[in-house]
Amino acid sequence: MNVVIEGLRKRFGETAALDGLDLEVRAGTVHGLLGPNGAGKSTTVRILATLARPDGGRAEVAGHDVVREAALVRTRIGLVGQHTAVDEVLTGRRNLVMFGRLAHLSRRAARRRADELLDSFGLAEAADRPAGTYSGGMRRRLDLAAGMLLAPEVLFLDEPTTGLDPRARAEVWRTVRDLAGSGTTVLLTTQYLEEADRLADAVSVIDHGRVIASGTPDDLKAELGGDRLDVVIADPGDLAAASAAVERAAGARPDADEDALRVSVPVTDRVAALSETLRALEDARVAVADIGVRRPTLDEVFLRLTDRSEKPEEALR
Numbered sequence: 001m002n003v004v005i006e007g008l009r010k011r012f013g014e015t016a017a018l019d020g021l022d023l024e025v026r027a028g029t030v031h032g033l034l035g036p037n038g039a040g041k042s043t044t045v046r047i048l049a050t051l052a053r054p055d056g057g058r059a060e061v062a063g064h065d066v067v068r069e070a071a072l073v074r075t076r077i078g079l080v081g082q083h084t085a086v087d088e089v090l091t092g093r094r095n096l097v098m099f100g101r102l103a104h105l106s107r108r109a110a111r112r113r114a115d116e117l118l119d120s121f122g123l124a125e126a127a128d129r130p131a132g133t134y135s136g137g138m139r140r141r142l143d144l145a146a147g148m149l150l151a152p153e154v155l156f157l158d159e160p161t162t163g164l165d166p167r168a169r170a171e172v173w174r175t176v177r178d179l180a181g182s183g184t185t186v187l188l189t190t191q192y193l194e195e196a197d198r199l200a201d202a203v204s205v206i207d208h209g210r211v212i213a214s215g216t217p218d219d220l221k222a223e224l225g226g227d228r229l230d231v232v233i234a235d236p237g238d239l240a241a242a243s244a245a246v247e248r249a250a251g252a253r254p255d256a257d258e259d260a261l262r263v264s265v266p267v268t269d270r271v272a273a274l275s276e277t278l279r280a281l282e283d284a285r286v287a288v289a290d291i292g293v294r295r296p297t298l299d300e301v302f303l304r305l306t307d308r309s310e311k312p313e314e315a316l317r
């Protein structure tokens with residue numbers, strides 16, 4: 001294990017940002033930390049990166065305690081925080097070379113690594129402009145390049161791709177995968193569940209400062225009940241009739257999405273569920289625009305797990 005967290009607690013006044021958080025990350029894997037705004041993700045990352053002290057519990061990074069051996073931990077990690085850290089007056093290239101020099105690379109090695117990263121993050125053309133003139137997405141990419149300069153033993157990324165366009169996001173994913181492939185352990189927070197799905201070997205969903213679910217993305221989807229059958233109806237007036245027909249055919253209460261005109265239900269036998277549902281809809285004279293069976297998405301898992309109004313007992317578990 002390259003990151004071990006046991007019963008971690010952190011308060012800010014009345015707010016319990018972390019309330020007994022437990023987490024383990026295996027060496028060389030990518031671990032996704034998911035949770036709604038205010039769940040405690042950044043607080044966790046900041047404590048692991050020794051930027052904040054916990055009030056209780058313990059955490060170890062690369063075999064060292066984050067409080068008692070903070071200086072040692074700092075030599076083993078890289079961090080890209082949620083807010084930008086680059087110098088606005090320096091050019092992109094100078095920023096990266098400076099980060100490399102701070103990390104004791106030789107001038108030549110720092111320049112070489114800076115050029116590599118400027119290239120792979122699409123910043124080569126802008127490399128000699130002051131970072132203050134960069135767009136938001138370019139700034140973010142420069143931040144990431146600075147954090148990934150060294151291939152540290154453990155890398156923390158707090159919402160690395162927020163605000164990036166799809167191409168830049170894909171580039172960051174590739175770099176993260178490369179780093180993990182070369183042995184770096186990556187702990188990343190994200191609001192893009194597709195990112196966790198694509199990138200993470202394991203994910204932990206946290207809410208109110210505790211882990212409420214963890215496993216591989218596939219494990220979590222399977223827990224939600226396997227496949228889902230979706231029916232999109234042609235006429236908004238049919239929503240209630242369609243829900244009733246789907247419930248009759250599938251034997252479970254469906255979710256109805258009024259805006260998308262979609263009724264959705266978990267199913268076990270894909271083929272039987274499809275044909276029985278079609279028949280039930282026909283009997284009810286509901287016009288169908290589209291019908292299909294699919295795997296649940298991580299978004300659905302997340303919404304279900306963090307839906308406090310509907311499932312208070314699960315959110316507190």
Ligand SMILES: Nc1ncnc2c1ncn2[C@@H]1O[C@H](COP(=O)(O)OP(=O)(O)OP(=O)(O)O)[C@@H](O)[C@H]1O
Pocket residue numbers: 012015016017035036037038039040041042043044082
């Ligand atoms: N320095 C601080 N002072 C006061 N409260 C704080 C501080 N830092 C965090 N908090 C509170 O602790 C809780 C957890 O915050 P944290 O930033 O860890 O959430 P997060 O999961 O990263 O959220 P987001 O998705 O919005 O980035 C929130 O209620 C937040 O308001």
Ligand SMILES: [Mg+2]
Pocket residue numbers: 041042043082158
């Ligand atoms: Mg945060």
